[in-house]
Amino acid sequence: MTLRPETDAVHNSMIDPASGAIVPPIVLSTTFEYETTGLDLPEDGLIYTRWQNPNRAALEGTLAKLEGGAAAQAIASGSAAMLTIFQALRPGDHIISSDDMYFGIRVQLNEFFAPWGLGVSYVDMSDLDAVHAAVRPETKLLILESPTNPMIRLADIAAIADIARAGGARLLVDNTVATPVAQNPIQLGADIVVISLTKYIAGHHDVLGGVVIFAAEDDFAERVTRLQRIGGSVLSPLNCWLALRGLQSMAYRVRAHSENARQVACFLAEHPKIERVLYPHHPSHPQYELAQRQMRVGSGLMSIQLRDGRQAAIDLVNRLNLFTSATSFGGTHSLIEHRESIEEGSSTPGNLLRVSIGLEHPADLIADLEQALR
Ligand SMILES: Cc1ncc(COP(=O)(O)O)c(C=O)c1O
Structure with missing residues (x-):
């Protein structure tokens, strides 16, 4: 039976098999016992909490499902989520970004990634001709917010997804202001969704967190996941737990x-x-x-x-x-x-x-x- 998002949000949390607790425990252990076989490490990643943690896995699974994605990574903040995406690109790659967006993302691009070799063009994403004209052979990513912060402008996500696809680039949509209640960018053709969990998902001014959701488990998703796990900008078990609780009433x-x-x-x-x-x-x-x-x-x-x-x-x-x-x-x-x-x-x-x-x-x-x- 396909459940509606409200029902899924309530029933997502795993009943603790050890105690039967309906509210899952917060797993603070940084390390997990695993079987030494001489072969690969366990598939669920439960070896060390930077690699994976039960609270994080539950939150990631729920958010991926909610947005219609194939996989998700919960990261230390919405800003860290964007930072990890940019780090997964390579010098010489080109990004097209909305000219109105949370200013911290623009600071990341201008102050850190442009000197590192990432090309950035800022365009008004409500002007489809301007978006089309900005695409170059080396364009790898288009990023937009809809609505934007702070000018509250919309972009036609499906139309921009078509432009990105025709140019061989991915489309990333920041769904923080809209929320998954209002729109699911992957259904409109986006490849990546980023959400600052700090806002409507957690919803009570007491959690800093972010998530990246991938439409497909492709090589870019794998690179971002690896960067997060090797780099360590993961969301803490407590913040995962709080964000998952917030999701139930979102x-x-x-x-x-x-x-x-x-x-x-x-x-x-x-x-x-x-x-x-x-x-x-x-x-x-x-x-x-x-x-x-x-x-x-x-x-x-x-x-x-x-x-x-x-x-x-x-x-x-x-x-x-x-x-x-x-x-x-x-x-x-x-x-x-x-x-x-x-x-x-x-x-x-x-x-x-x-x-x-x-x-x-x-x-x-x-x-x-x-x-x-x-
Ligand atoms: C649209 C949008 N995306 C991302 C962020 C960054 O999120 P965080 O504060 O969790 O780093 C913000 C922060 O205000 C935002 O408004």
């Missing part, structure tokens, strides 16, 4: 984040002090049609631009009571952040605030925004 949390965000976006879009609400599930967004076609549900992340400029944006952050001035997104608490202040080499508009809508009651959030904008 679908319900994301739908609540999305509904709260929709109501907040509707309020803000009508407010005279707000110049623009960047939220693709609001009809005012230029990519509303693509959002409806590509995503099953909206994210809880949006950005807003204030008519009165940069200082008005900063003042708004400081007048709010229920929105915490803090970075990150995807957790229970609503957070708000002036992105230009914290992004290195930012081209984000000064009047922009990124808003992560939490699980508070939307009417309370709207009332707080109303008083702060007055």
